[in-house]
Amino acid sequence: MALWSVTLDTSAEPRFPDRCVVCAQPHPDDFLRVADRAWSWTVLFFPLLHFAQVRKSVEVPVCRDCRAVFRRQRWLRIAVLWGIFVAVAVVGIPLVQAWKANVAVLRSRTVQKLAILAAVVVFAVPLLLWEYIFPKHFDLDVGARTTDYDFRSPDYAGEFARLNNAEVQDL
Numbered sequence: 001m002a003l004w005s006v007t008l009d010t011s012a013e014p015r016f017p018d019r020c021v022v023c024a025q026p027h028p029d030d031f032l033r034v035a036d037r038a039w040s041w042t043v044l045f046f047p048l049l050h051f052a053q054v055r056k057s058v059e060v061p062v063c064r065d066c067r068a069v070f071r072r073q074r075w076l077r078i079a080v081l082w083g084i085f086v087a088v089a090v091v092g093i094p095l096v097q098a099w100k101a102n103v104a105v106l107r108s109r110t111v112q113k114l115a116i117l118a119a120v121v122v123f124a125v126p127l128l129l130w131e132y133i134f135p136k137h138f139d140l141d142v143g144a145r146t147t148d149y150d151f152r153s154p155d156y157a158g159e160f161a162r163l164n165n166a167e168v169q170d171l
């Protein structure tokens with residue numbers, strides 16, 4: 001399923017339509033705070049640097065019922081992501097170590113790199129499928145200079161873009 005993306009400066013304060021981002025009902029009675037940090041490859045090697053990256057948080061209008069659904073989806077996603085991460089670390093790393101000790105071919109740098117690539121693909125494919133089957137209603141992708149606001153609804157994205165003098169991109 002396509003997502004509709006609007007790019008604004010990270011420093012800009014976005015204006016949201018006065019409608020629920022999930023069910024599109026006007027005048028929602030609640031909001032949801034969504035935060036994200038800019039991503040940088042250096043974080044892979046120095047995880048603590050994650051907390052030094054640019055952080056952006058926005059208040060997204062939702063009605064009370066949708067808020068619960070939205071939150072549950074978000075936590076489930078984070079739980080799945082961490083589950084995969086831990087599984088890779090717990091199962092994958094000792095396995096590779098054991099193979100390296102026994103199989104000469106795995107001592108080759110190229111083979112090791114290919115194995116890591118294969119592991120990434122094996123774990124990324126279910127994640128991408130998950131994203132496809134359960135697309136988010138709203139997502140925030142913070143960059144150092146610009147931030148993407150992604151919406152499932154093209155109407156909502158269009159309204160958001162108009163309010164912020166920006167354009168909608170079809171992802």
Ligand SMILES: [Zn+2]
Nearest residue numbers: 020023063066
């Ligand atoms: Zn709603």
